[in-house]
Amino acid sequence: FYPKNPAQRDMISSAAVKAGFGAGILEDDPDTKNAKLYLVLTVGGGDVGSAGAGNGDITNVVKDMDDVDVLDARGKHAEKRRSGKGRAEKKGSKAWIMRKKDQMERKGKVVKASSKYTGRKRKVAF
Numbered sequence: 001f002y003p004k005n006p007a008q009r010d011m012i013s014s015a016a017v018k019a020g021f022g023a024g025i026l027e028d029d030p031d032t033k034n035a036k037l038y039l040v041l042t043v044g045g046g047d048v049g050s051a052g053a054g055n056g057d058i059t060n061v062v063k064d065m066d067d068v069d070v071l072d073a074r075g076k077h078a079e080k081r082r083s084g085k086g087r088a089e090k091k092g093s094k095a096w097i098m099r100k101k102d103q104m105e106r107k108g109k110v111v112k113a114s115s116k117y118t119g120r121k122r123k124v125a126f
Helices: 007-019 074-083 094-106
Strands: 021-028 036-043
Touching: 007 036, 007 094
Parallel strands: none
Antiparallel strands: 021 036
């Protein structure tokens, strides 16, 4: 990872420790401009009583820190899967073809008229 400053590096490692991980930072080529930092996490090594220690989730620990923005999009995607929203229809189905035709009409393209045969399979002819 590429922290902006040493304070950010220390903040990330301390958040991992509070979440119940053993955290260490490995620095590759420290004396060159191509220095890379690796955050090494091990299971255990943290305080068992701290918030989020059991599941390894650091969002609850980091939420109370200053200058930290938490973007947790997991709930939004899980909700879509449960409710069926956002689930696209099968490509080539009549609903997919109708949606694409509407999309192309809105763009101003010339689209063939829909009929009762739209989206039907043709017979196999040898």
